[in-house]
Amino acid sequence: MKHLFTIPLALMVAVPAMADMSGETYSRWVDDKGETRLPENYRTTWTHLGSWVVADEKAPGKGFHDVYTQPEAAAYYRQHGRFPDGAVLVKEIRTLQTGFKTTGPAQWAGENAVWFVMIKDDKRRFKNHPHWAEGWGWAMYEASNPALNTSKSFTETCQSCHIPARATDWVFVEGYPTLKP
Amino acid sequence: MKHLFTIPLALMVAVPAMADMSGETYSRWVDDKGETRLPENYRTTWTHLGSWVVADEKAPGKGFHDVYTQPEAAAYYRQHGRFPDGAVLVKEIRTLQTGFKTTGPAQWAGENAVWFVMIKDDKRRFKNHPHWAEGWGWAMYEASNPALNTSKSFTETCQSCHIPARATDWVFVEGYPTLKP
Numbered sequence: 001m002k003h004l005f006t007i008p009l010a011l012m013v014a015v016p017a018m019a020d021m022s023g024e025t026y027s028r029w030v031d032d033k034g035e036t037r038l039p040e041n042y043r044t045t046w047t048h049l050g051s052w053v054v055a056d057e058k059a060p061g062k063g064f065h066d067v068y069t070q071p072e073a074a075a076y077y078r079q080h081g082r083f084p085d086g087a088v089l090v091k092e093i094r095t096l097q098t099g100f101k102t103t104g105p106a107q108w109a110g111e112n113a114v115w116f117v118m119i120k121d122d123k124r125r126f127k128n129h130p131h132w133a134e135g136w137g138w139a140m141y142e143a144s145n146p147a148l149n150t151s152k153s154f155t156e157t158c159q160s161c162h163i164p165a166r167a168t169d170w171v172f173v174e175g176y177p178t179l180k181p
Numbered sequence: 182m183k184h185l186f187t188i189p190l191a192l193m194v195a196v197p198a199m200a201d202m203s204g205e206t207y208s209r210w211v212d213d214k215g216e217t218r219l220p221e222n223y224r225t226t227w228t229h230l231g232s233w234v235v236a237d238e239k240a241p242g243k244g245f246h247d248v249y250t251q252p253e254a255a256a257y258y259r260q261h262g263r264f265p266d267g268a269v270l271v272k273e274i275r276t277l278q279t280g281f282k283t284t285g286p287a288q289w290a291g292e293n294a295v296w297f298v299m300i301k302d303d304k305r306r307f308k309n310h311p312h313w314a315e316g317w318g319w320a321m322y323e324a325s326n327p328a329l330n331t332s333k334s335f336t337e338t339c340q341s342c343h344i345p346a347r348a349t350d351w352v353f354v355e356g357y358p359t360l361k362p
Contacts, residue, residue, distance in 0.1 A: 043228070043229065043358065043359045044228060044252070044255065044256070044259075044359065045252070047224070047225060047229075048224070048229030048247070048249075050247075050289065050290055051232045051245070051247065051289065051290065052282075052284075052287050052288070052289050053234050053287065053288040053289070054282070054284050054285050054286070054287050055285075055286065055288070056285040056286055058285070059284050059285025059286070060283075060284055060285070061282075061284030061285065062284075062285065064232070066229070066231075066232065068229075071225070071226070074225065075225070094358065097355075097356075101233075101235070101242075101342075101345070101353070102242075102341065102342040102343075102344065102345055103233075103235050103240050103241055103242030103243075103342055104235050104236075104237040104239070104240025104241070104242065104243065105235070105236065105237055105240070106233050106234065106235050107233070107234040107236070107288075108231065108232065108233050108234070108355070108356035109231055109232065109356065109358060160283065161282075161283040161284055162283075163283065164282070164283055172282070174278075174289070175278075175289035175290065177224065177275065177290060178224045178225060
């Protein structure tokens with residue numbers, strides 16, 4: 001029994017670093033037409049990159065943002081300074097809760113509202129596809145129906161907010177301490 | 182080769198749920214005198230429970246709070262509604278960064294400032310120890326010297342802020358979506 005457990009535990013450490021994410025990503029969350037679906041269990045099994053709070057009620061991204069990626073994608077970024085093919089970023093937006101705590105006025109995350117998803121595509125798999133551009137797939141899901149990508153297209157729904165992050169491969173890395181080496 | 186990888190991957194899922202955390206916790210982060218140290222790598226290998234923002238400059242807990250625990254501890258909580266012996270909660274507090282993004286005025290996490298750590302102790306291992314009370318070990322570390330627990334004692338440093346969370350075993354679970362079943 002001892003050996004049965006010794007070997008797998010060693011591999012638990014080794015496998016994530018070796019894993020090629022793109023196989024799983026492009027079979028599990030992207031179909032062969034380039035249609036995407038929202039990954040599940042990112043909170044329980046993925047790595048938290050960082051958070052944002054947008055408190056302005058009138059802002060397009062209002063709410064509490066938490067951003068997650070696969071553990072292997074974060075490890076790859078820390079080593080190479082870029083996301084590997086198949087990396088998936090899930091930006092979960094929840095309602096913004098506010099209240100007075102013993103530590104002073106506080107903000108925290110309430111119920112699910114919206115998810116924005118980016119899927120790294122080094123191979124430019126889907127030419128002239130409205131949701132695939134700039135080396136990423138782009139999607140948006142809403143809590144009323146998380147099965148439906150409600151983004152109109154990269155240019156209509158995603159581009160304008162992400163323009164300032166263009167120099168860092170369209171990702172707002174300054175808010176993600178987990179990516180720092 | 183196929184079988185070599187099929188078996189370990191199955192165990193990767195099974196092992197964390199079976200693991201008894203207390204052995205690792207009480208050898209790695211707590212010594213036999215009840216002195217604690219700050220776990221490393223919680224951002225890369227642990228589960229993110231949730232975040233808090235305390236923006237008031239004069240508040241004792243000002244900054245961006247991110248809270249992490251072992252994946253097995255979060256899974257146990259979702260199943261049983263309580264933390265198991267050996268569960269460790271790391272509340273990482275970073276400086277609060279603010280700025281105008283395309284989504285409106287935003288807040289995010291900057292550099293490390295303080296960590297608060299709670300260690301679940303069902304066995305009440307350390308009687309009359311200043312840092313062990315109410316079924317938890319309590320510690321505070323500061324970025325200027327993360328090796329040193331600078332909490333004076335549970336009653337002097339921790340209790341007053343945590344009193345409102347007494348009914349939920351001293352943890353502010355309302356801010357932790359990952360604990361919801």
